[in-house]
Amino acid sequence: MKYTILVNEGPYQHQSADTALQFARAALAQGHEIFRVFFYHDGVNNGTRLAVPPKDDRMLQKEWSELAAQHGVDLVICIAAAQRRGLMDADEARRQGLDADNIAPGFRISGLGQLIEGGIESDRLLVFGD
Amino acid sequence: MKYTILVNEGPYQHQSADTALQFARAALAQGHEIFRVFFYHDGVNNGTRLAVPPKDDRMLQKEWSELAAQHGVDLVICIAAAQRRGLMDADEARRQGLDADNIAPGFRISGLGQLIEGGIESDRLLVFGD
Amino acid sequence: MSMLHIVNKSPFERNALESCLGYALAGDSILLIEDAVVGVVAGNRFAGLLTAALADRHICVLREDLVARGIPDERVLEGIRLVDYAGFVELTVENDRTQSWL
Amino acid sequence: MSMLHIVNKSPFERNALESCLGYALAGDSILLIEDAVVGVVAGNRFAGLLTAALADRHICVLREDLVARGIPDERVLEGIRLVDYAGFVELTVENDRTQSWL
C-alpha cells in the first residue's frame, strides 16, 4: 500500500504528530510505502530545527528528520500555513527579507497541491489532527 | 484594575490569541493596567518574528509587539514551553548551540514563576486557550 | 463574591458549557465568547438548559463573535445579555474572579 | 467497500464519537485512538451506545493508548477488539477508505 499522511497539529500540544509518526513507522515495518507526509495548519511547527525539549522527553522534530533520512520519506510543509506561523527555509526567508530561518533537515516547503497529489497517487490518505 | 493574561494557544489555529489581544486593548482603553501577558503551551508561538501572513489578513505576532511598544506591556514567553516548540531568543539560542533565533521584538523569555507572580500581583488573571 | 465563568467552545462540540453550568452558582455570570456563541440561538438544542440557568445566573454573549458568525441580535435567546469587548472588561471588574472553561 | 472511521477525542469531551456512529454504516470499522480510548471502559456512560453499535459494526481500540492511560485490557467493554499500531495499519489495508472524525 502507498500512504499519504496529513498532520494538522504541532508537536507536543496534541498527540497527533506522535500518532502519525508511530503509524508511519508501523506501516514501513510492514513493507508499505509512505509516499508523503504533508504538514498543514499548526502541523507545520513539526518542522522546526530550533526545538530543545527536556532530555527525558522525546524530540519529535528530530524524529521526523530521522524518518526522512532513513526511509526517504518526503516531508512537505504547506507554504501558506508556514508563512502564517513563522516556519521558513533559507530561500523563503531571503525572499521575505527575514534575517533567519528555522526549518529542520529533511523537510521541504511547498504548496497545497502536494497534498492533493498525495491523495491522488496514494492508496490511502490518513488525517491526524485535533 | 491590574490584569495578568495567560495565552495558551498559538496564533491563527485558535481564536484565543485574537481574543486576548482584543481584551487587552479594551482594558487599556478603560484605563486598566496589563501587568503581564504570559504565553504558555503553544501560546509561545505568538512570539515569532518570522511570520509573513497574507497581506489581507491580520499579523498577530506584530500586533503583540506593537502592544508592548505602545503600552509597555510585559510579554513573557515560558522558557520550558518555548524550548519544546522551537521559540528562541539570541541568548538562549547561543546557550543551546543553535544557529538561529526567532523571537519578535517586545517579547522576553522567562520562567513559569512569572505567571505565578502575575497571579499574585494582579487583581484578575484571565486565561485564554482552546 | 461572584465568579465570571468564560466559555469559548460550542456546546454542540464540547462539554464545557454543560460542565460550567453544573458549577456556576446563583449570582455568578457566564460569558460566551468565540465559538461558544453558537449556543445562544433561540430554538436550538441548548435553549432549555440556558433558560433554566437564567433563573438565578447572568448569561452574556460577546457581540463581536455573534456578528462574525452571522447571528443577528434578534436570534439570541430571550434573557441573554449582549456585551462588547468593553462590556467583557466590565464583567471582569464586577465579578471578583474569573474562570475559563477550556 | 468499507470505511475505517478514526476517532481520537474523548466522547465525554467532544461529539466526535457520537457523530461518527451516526455515519458509520453496517460493516464499517471504527478505531478509537488517543484520548478517545477512555470511551471503551465497561460501565461508563457510553457503554450502551457502543454495545448497540457493535451489532453491525466493528469497534477497535488502540492498545498503546489504553496502556498509557492506565486502562487494563479487562476493563474494555465486551466485543471491542484491541489492536496495536501494526493492527492499526492492517485496518487501513482491510478497509477501502479512512475517515478521521476530527
Add this chain to the structure above:
Amino acid sequence: MSQTKQFMYVNRKAPYGTVYALESLEVVLIAAAFEQDVSLAFIDDGVYQIVRGQSPKALGMKNFSATYNALGDYDVRKLYVERESLEARGLSADDLMPIVYEDEDDDYAEKPSVQLVSRAEMAAIMAGQDVVLSF
C-alpha cells in the same frame, strides 16, 4: 495522474473560532485545479461556515465566506448540508448563503450548489468517496 478520484471535504467546525474552516477552503480551491470529483460536506457546527451575514471585521479577521460563492467558478458544485445539524442549531435553509453555479449545459442558468440532505443520505454520499479529508 490520470485517474479521477472522489474527494470529499468534511467540515464539522464553526468558522473564526479556529482556522480550520479557512484553511480547509484554501485546500478546496487548490484541489479544483486537479480535476478530481470534489464535494463538500457541512455537518455539526460546520453548517455555520456557510451561514449568511458573516462579518468578522470587528475581530480583525478576513471575511472569507464570500469565497464559497466563487466555488462554482472552480467547478465545485456539490455542497451537502446535513438537515439534522441545522435543526439542532435552530437554523433552517433560509439562514444559508444562496451559493450557486452556472450550468453550461443549460444556457448558463444559475443553479443552487447547496443541497440539504438527511444524515442517512449524507452517510451514503460519504460511503461513495475515495478520499475523505477532515480538518
Add this chain to the structure above:
Amino acid sequence: MSQTKQFMYVNRKAPYGTVYALESLEVVLIAAAFEQDVSLAFIDDGVYQIVRGQSPKALGMKNFSATYNALGDYDVRKLYVERESLEARGLSADDLMPIVYEDEDDDYAEKPSVQLVSRAEMAAIMAGQDVVLSF
C-alpha cells in the same frame, strides 16, 4: 508579595492526548515555591490524570504520573476529585493513585492528599478561590 492567595488548578482533560496535563503539573511544581495556598481540581476527563497504572512508554512519552505522588513534598496536599466525573467514566476511588503527604503535625503520619467530593462540594470549593487556572 506578602499576600497569600488561594490558587486552584482545574484539570479537565485526559493526559497524553494533549500536553495540558503535563504542562499544568509543571506550573503547580513552580507555584509551590511561592508559598500560596494551592489546590488541584480533577473533573471531567481530568480524573484520568491521577488514575493508577499509567504507562505511556510505548508512545515514547514520559510517564509523569509519579510526580503527583511527590506533590506532598511541595506542600501541595489538596487534590479534589469529583465523584460524578469518576462514576460517568465507570471509575471508582480504587482506580486512583494512592497519593499521600506526611503530616508534620501528626508525627509525619502519611495522609491521603486525594479527597473525593461531589459536584456541589467542588463548586463551593471553587467559589472560594482567588485565582483559577485552567489549561
